Amino acid sequence: MVRTNRMPRYFVHLLLVVGAILMIMPFVWMLLTSFKSVTESTSMNPFVFFPSAWKWENYSEVLRQNNFPRLYWNTFAMVALRVVCSIVFSAMAAYAFARLKFPGRNFFFGLVLFQMMVPTQIFIIPQYLMVDSLGMRNTIFALLFPGLVSAFGTFLLRQFFMGLPKELEEAAKLDGCNIGQTFVRIMLPLVRSGMVALGIFTALFAFKDLMWPMIVNTNSNAATLSSALAKIQGAYSVDYPELMAASVLAIVPMLILYVIFQKQFIEGVATSGGKL
Amino acid sequence: MNKQIARRISKQTWGEWSWGWFLIAPTIIGLIVLNIIPIIQTAYLSLFKSGDFGRGNIYVGLDNYRKMFSDVQVWHSVGNTLLYALLVVPTSIAISLIVAVFLNGKICGKSIYRTIYFIPMVAAPAAVTMVWRWLYNEHFGLINYLLSRIGADAVDWVGSPKLSLISIAIIGIWSVIGYNMVLLLAGLQEIPKDFYEASDIDGASRFRQFFVITLPLLSPTLFFVVVTSIIQAMQVFDVIYMMIDVTSPAYEHTVSLVYLFYNNSFKYSNKGYGSAIVILLLAIILIITFIQMRAQKKWVNYM
Numbered sequence: 001m002v003r004t005n006r007m008p009r010y011f012v013h014l015l016l017v018v019g020a021i022l023m024i025m026p027f028v029w030m031l032l033t034s035f036k037s038v039t040e041s042t043s044m045n046p047f048v049f050f051p052s053a054w055k056w057e058n059y060s061e062v063l064r065q066n067n068f069p070r071l072y073w074n075t076f077a078m079v080a081l082r083v084v085c086s087i088v089f090s091a092m093a094a095y096a097f098a099r100l101k102f103p104g105r106n107f108f109f110g111l112v113l114f115q116m117m118v119p120t121q122i123f124i125i126p127q128y129l130m131v132d133s134l135g136m137r138n139t140i141f142a143l144l145f146p147g148l149v150s151a152f153g154t155f156l157l158r159q160f161f162m163g164l165p166k167e168l169e170e171a172a173k174l175d176g177c178n179i180g181q182t183f184v185r186i187m188l189p190l191v192r193s194g195m196v197a198l199g200i201f202t203a204l205f206a207f208k209d210l211m212w213p214m215i216v217n218t219n220s221n222a223a224t225l226s227s228a229l230a231k232i233q234g235a236y237s238v239d240y241p242e243l244m245a246a247s248v249l250a251i252v253p254m255l256i257l258y259v260i261f262q263k264q265f266i267e268g269v270a271t272s273g274g275k276l
Numbered sequence: 277m278n279k280q281i282a283r284r285i286s287k288q289t290w291g292e293w294s295w296g297w298f299l300i301a302p303t304i305i306g307l308i309v310l311n312i313i314p315i316i317q318t319a320y321l322s323l324f325k326s327g328d329f330g331r332g333n334i335y336v337g338l339d340n341y342r343k344m345f346s347d348v349q350v351w352h353s354v355g356n357t358l359l360y361a362l363l364v365v366p367t368s369i370a371i372s373l374i375v376a377v378f379l380n381g382k383i384c385g386k387s388i389y390r391t392i393y394f395i396p397m398v399a400a401p402a403a404v405t406m407v408w409r410w411l412y413n414e415h416f417g418l419i420n421y422l423l424s425r426i427g428a429d430a431v432d433w434v435g436s437p438k439l440s441l442i443s444i445a446i447i448g449i450w451s452v453i454g455y456n457m458v459l460l461l462a463g464l465q466e467i468p469k470d471f472y473e474a475s476d477i478d479g480a481s482r483f484r485q486f487f488v489i490t491l492p493l494l495s496p497t498l499f500f501v502v503v504t505s506i507i508q509a510m511q512v513f514d515v516i517y518m519m520i521d522v523t524s525p526a527y528e529h530t531v532s533l534v535y536l537f538y539n540n541s542f543k544y545s546n547k548g549y550g551s552a553i554v555i556l557l558l559a560i561i562l563i564i565t566f567i568q569m570r571a572q573k574k575w576v577n578y579m
Contacts, residue, residue: 023454033410089306093303096299149310229400233402258395269458273463
């Protein structure tokens with residue numbers, strides 16, 4: 001079939017390749033700069049693209065000045081706890097909202113919807129004051145605190161539960177399962193893809209969050225990777241190779257997870273978008 | 277007999293009720309403590325002025341709001357935030373849509389492209405902004421070097437009050453393209469292929485197909501992407517915080533509502549004023565959402 005106005009395939013590829021280069025170029029530049037000396041990174045004539053000698057000292061210097069193992073642990077603990085809490089509590093509430101009838105259901109679900117419409121910054125001052133009055137600043141608990149429950153997760157998983165056939169529960173009931181057994185043994189395994197999507201979302205946004213860890217864990221040993229970077233930038237703002245080395249160290253864990261689980265990441269985002 | 281049935285039913289209903297309450301309890305208690313009470317508290321705090329060193333709150337009534345409405349910086353931040361949203365949302369959605377349409381066809385390397393375009397989404401904004409700041413560097417940045425190769429003058433991307441918001445918006449667009457693209461691609465795959473085949477037979481051009489089939493059928497997804505993008509853009513903070521210091525000459529031209537909220541609440545420890553600012557943000561977001569819900573009826577087609 002001849003099409004006059006159809007874009008040639010190579011042209012489409014050309015555009016996509018240019019776009020792809022623009023997408024990864026900052027990361028490549030981050031990596032290249034992280035191995036340069038300060039002189040090389042600021043040399044304009046000639047401009048240096050590749051470091052003449054790969055300077056690992058930038059990394060050892062950054063690792064020496066900052067407690068990265070501690071930052072990795074704090075970030076990992078925050079992400080893991082938020083993922084577990086949001087999945088467990090959201091799945092429970094989502095099932096009840098999707099399938100059970102009980103007084104107050106609509107009202108309580110209204111609370112869930114209401115929370116989703118409000119910008120999160122509105123909760124931050126009181127949440128900070130609560131953590132402060134508990135004497136829990138600069139702890140892992142403080143990092144977890146706003147993510148203990150998830151309105152978004154409840155809404156998302158409710159959509160998944162509502163997509164399951166009703167006959168399943170009737171069959172389970174005939175077999176003598178009570179509601180709890182039906183939920184855990186029959187329904188929960190069927191919304192696995194929803195729970196994976198929620199886990200990925202929660203992990204991604206917890207990992208990227210900057211303001212909350214910056215506010216609540218001011219002690220540098222209690223910081224997360226993101227909030228530590230903000231501090232590091234203030235500390236040595238001229239030494240770009242070292243700043244880039246710190247950035248590489250901060251983004252590498254999530255990047256590795258993404259490379260391994262890219263299918264789950266992308267499908268998680270795609271399916272949840274369709275469900276909201 | 278009847279009595280027995282009635283008792284059994286009520287026992288069963290009671291069982292369902294208690295299971296329902298038990299299952300929602302953690303989430304609802306959490307929401308009340310973490311979100312509902314804080315909203316009331318924030319509204320209440322906005323009526324107070326924090327004393328020195330954040331100690332001792334003094335009731336000032338609506339003074340924070342009066343101060344806010346005559347505070348030039350607040351109006352700047354409202355303007356900056358809206359301008360940022362205006363720069364980021366249409367551009368990023370247009371680019372994501374083009375990429376999604378390209379990738380929706382039979383094209384080789386589809387999943388590789390998808391993977392690459394999504395990468396900025398998994399990187400922490402703090403790290404990403406740092407490398408962009410370096411790319412933007414006036415004297416040693418890669419971007420100005422490339423510009424100098426084609427004979428253009430060096431540009432002060434970060435420090436110039438006129439340009440800095442655009443530079444920030446570019447980072448915002450770059451970060452979000454992959455995410456929107458994945459959502460739109462999922463929407464595109466829902467459109468039945470027969471529609472295109474039928475219009476092929478009718479001899480419709482690709483461009484016409486895009487406007488007559490793709491756009492209307494994609495409009496529910498597009499609506500979702502527009503709404504979430506606007507809400508995200510209205511809450512912009514990380515990139516600006518990492519890029520523009522309070523002392524920068526570009527600060528007034530880039531400070532967003534959330535950045536201003538952060539500075540007032542936690543840097544200057546005036547939580548009362550910070551609360552008033554965040555209530556203003558809430559009001560603006562609610563107004564925009566309301567307008568979108570009304571406009572939705574005009575352009576969104578639900579099949």
